[in-house]
Amino acid sequence: MSKVRKIIDEAKESKNPELDLVDKGISSFDEIPSLLTMLNLTRITLTHNRISVVTPALANLTNLEILNLFNNQIEELPTSLSSMPKLRILNLGMNKLSALPRGFGAFPVLEVLDLTYNNLNENSLPGNFFMIETLRALYLGDNDFENIPPEIGHLKNLQILVLRDNDLVQLPKEIGELARLRELHIQGNRLSVLPPELGNLDLTSNKSVIRMENNPWVAPIADQLQVGISHVVDYLRSETYKFVYGRHVSANAPAPPRLSERTKKSSKPKP
């Protein structure tokens, strides 16, 4: 513990606005109280610790732009985080979040939100979640979403959307409104069709990436995927596909079964 105190003291003395406390065995902010007085900090990295509760007082660090809490034990977040005036990057990946606090979507300037490898689903999101209009990257891989709310279409600045390895059974057509999207990760879900509106997006240029493997695609999509992603996108834009999609939706076929291997996710609460 004295090691951590030494790091903080040194950072205070050197006035370094970036503080790294990676893999230091920290389990509570109570162990690092002086951290909350370092008002000049612009980045705090607390990756690979054992923190379970994020103190609301962290929001007093009003110059903070980057907060990295990847791989901790966080189950709940304080509402105060959303009011941090300069917070641009918030990494909460690999924690034990099963819900987000009310009003979580109030971040004024948040650009990158990483919630990878938690226990979130569409019911965990507060009503204003998709109001973070400044968001350019949203990482929701390794969670439990079956559906994505249509409000995702509000995220006009979104360039990166990662929904890898969830339980998605369908995508909202509003994803087709995310004009700046250039990275879409939907591999490892239970998707069999895609909304034709996805064809509106520029996902085949050399600056774009779409990952869609490991889904129970309907045969025509699976066939196109064999040839290449650009063929899938061309197919989504065709009249033929609109007909196939319409018929598929109206048939209201039961969703494909859950894939078994993800159920062992380590962030899952132990039964």
Add this chain to the structure above:
Amino acid sequence: MAKKSNFITLKPVESSSLYLRRMEEKTKQGVNTSDVDELEELMLNINSYDVRKTNENEPITKIPHSLNLVGFHDDRTNTDVNIAPKLPARNLKPNTNVSDMYKNTQCVRCDYGFEPHEKIVNTNGELWHPQCFVCAQCFRAFPEGIFYEFEGRKYCEHDFQMLFAPCCGRCGEFIIGRVIKAMNANWHPKCFLCEMCDKELADQGFIRHQNKALCHDCNARAKAASLGKHVCHKCHSMIDDRPLRFRGEVYHPYHFNCSSCGIELNADAREVKSRPGFTANEMNELYCLRCHDKMGIPICGACRRPIEERVVTALGKHFHVEHFVCAKCEKPFLGNRHYEKKGLAYCETHYHQLFGNLCFVCNQVIGGDVFTALNKAWCVHHFACSVCDTKMSQKTKFYEFDLKPTCKKCFDKFPAELRKRLKKAYEANPKKNSAAN
């Protein structure tokens, strides 16, 4: 010389109303008007009228004075017609007998005689009481003894100027001494200047061009410019055919010979810097087109013409400075930073607009070195492990996790089941998921 019609002559002395009025007066008095010497009377300047009695037998007055002249211009010769000043003939006749003077004389102004030992002012033989020797206009003594005589009256400098002296068309001050009458106004010689180059025109003459007084050279230049032509810097006449540019000036090409073969040059001649990269154009030399082409002058990659001036070398080619432009907006870089991509150059704005080189972390345009990987870019400061924020270099091996770089230390801390899944996905799609590079 320029054509007659453009040459505005300075007006003769007879066109001066001041002169005419003065001559009229002289004629009335029966003075010969052709006697130009009389001009000097116009501005008699007596610096002092100090009167003192020194000796009964010596002259009692001493009037030191100097003369200034008003000059008029003659249109034919364009030079002053004034002749060197002569002292007035009646000036300073010494009185040998002081008592005679008292007896026989009286003040020119008040007609009373003088008391013995009274101070007397004597100008040109006229005697005055000091209190009577005053300005005809303001009746005050002449400051510093300077007065001007005109039409038989004496004026202080101020009133003389107010009543008779011309004002300068440029500075607005009165003109004492030589007056230049031109362009319907009066000027000090120092104030009558060429409107283009500010050269004094009083002695070299001038040409009216679009109601401006210009010197000969500027008139030629203005005339050429109005015809869209140049004036040769050497012979100052208009260049009717194509001009030759050399060391920043424009010439008739035939004034020069090729620095290599000596042939008389035509407008196709090329100006070449004798030392590449040397900026002073005094080093430039002229060559005929044939000799120039033999010298291996670089050819512009854009317009395919030879580059005689500054050469920009980029993209493995040479360019005229003004032809090295952004591939998107076509504005020349003019020394500003450019960004190269696939054999094309772009301005910063368009490079980033087209290729998205904003740092993934700070979201700012990357000015210095750029790290590009995983469909993203980073500035030097922000290329780091996305999990632990530890900085990485080009040489650092990293894993790809959702198209973000992840250091080995962090990857090894991932849950085993995740590592297994990621590995499986990578193996199923090694090309697409091109990870650790």
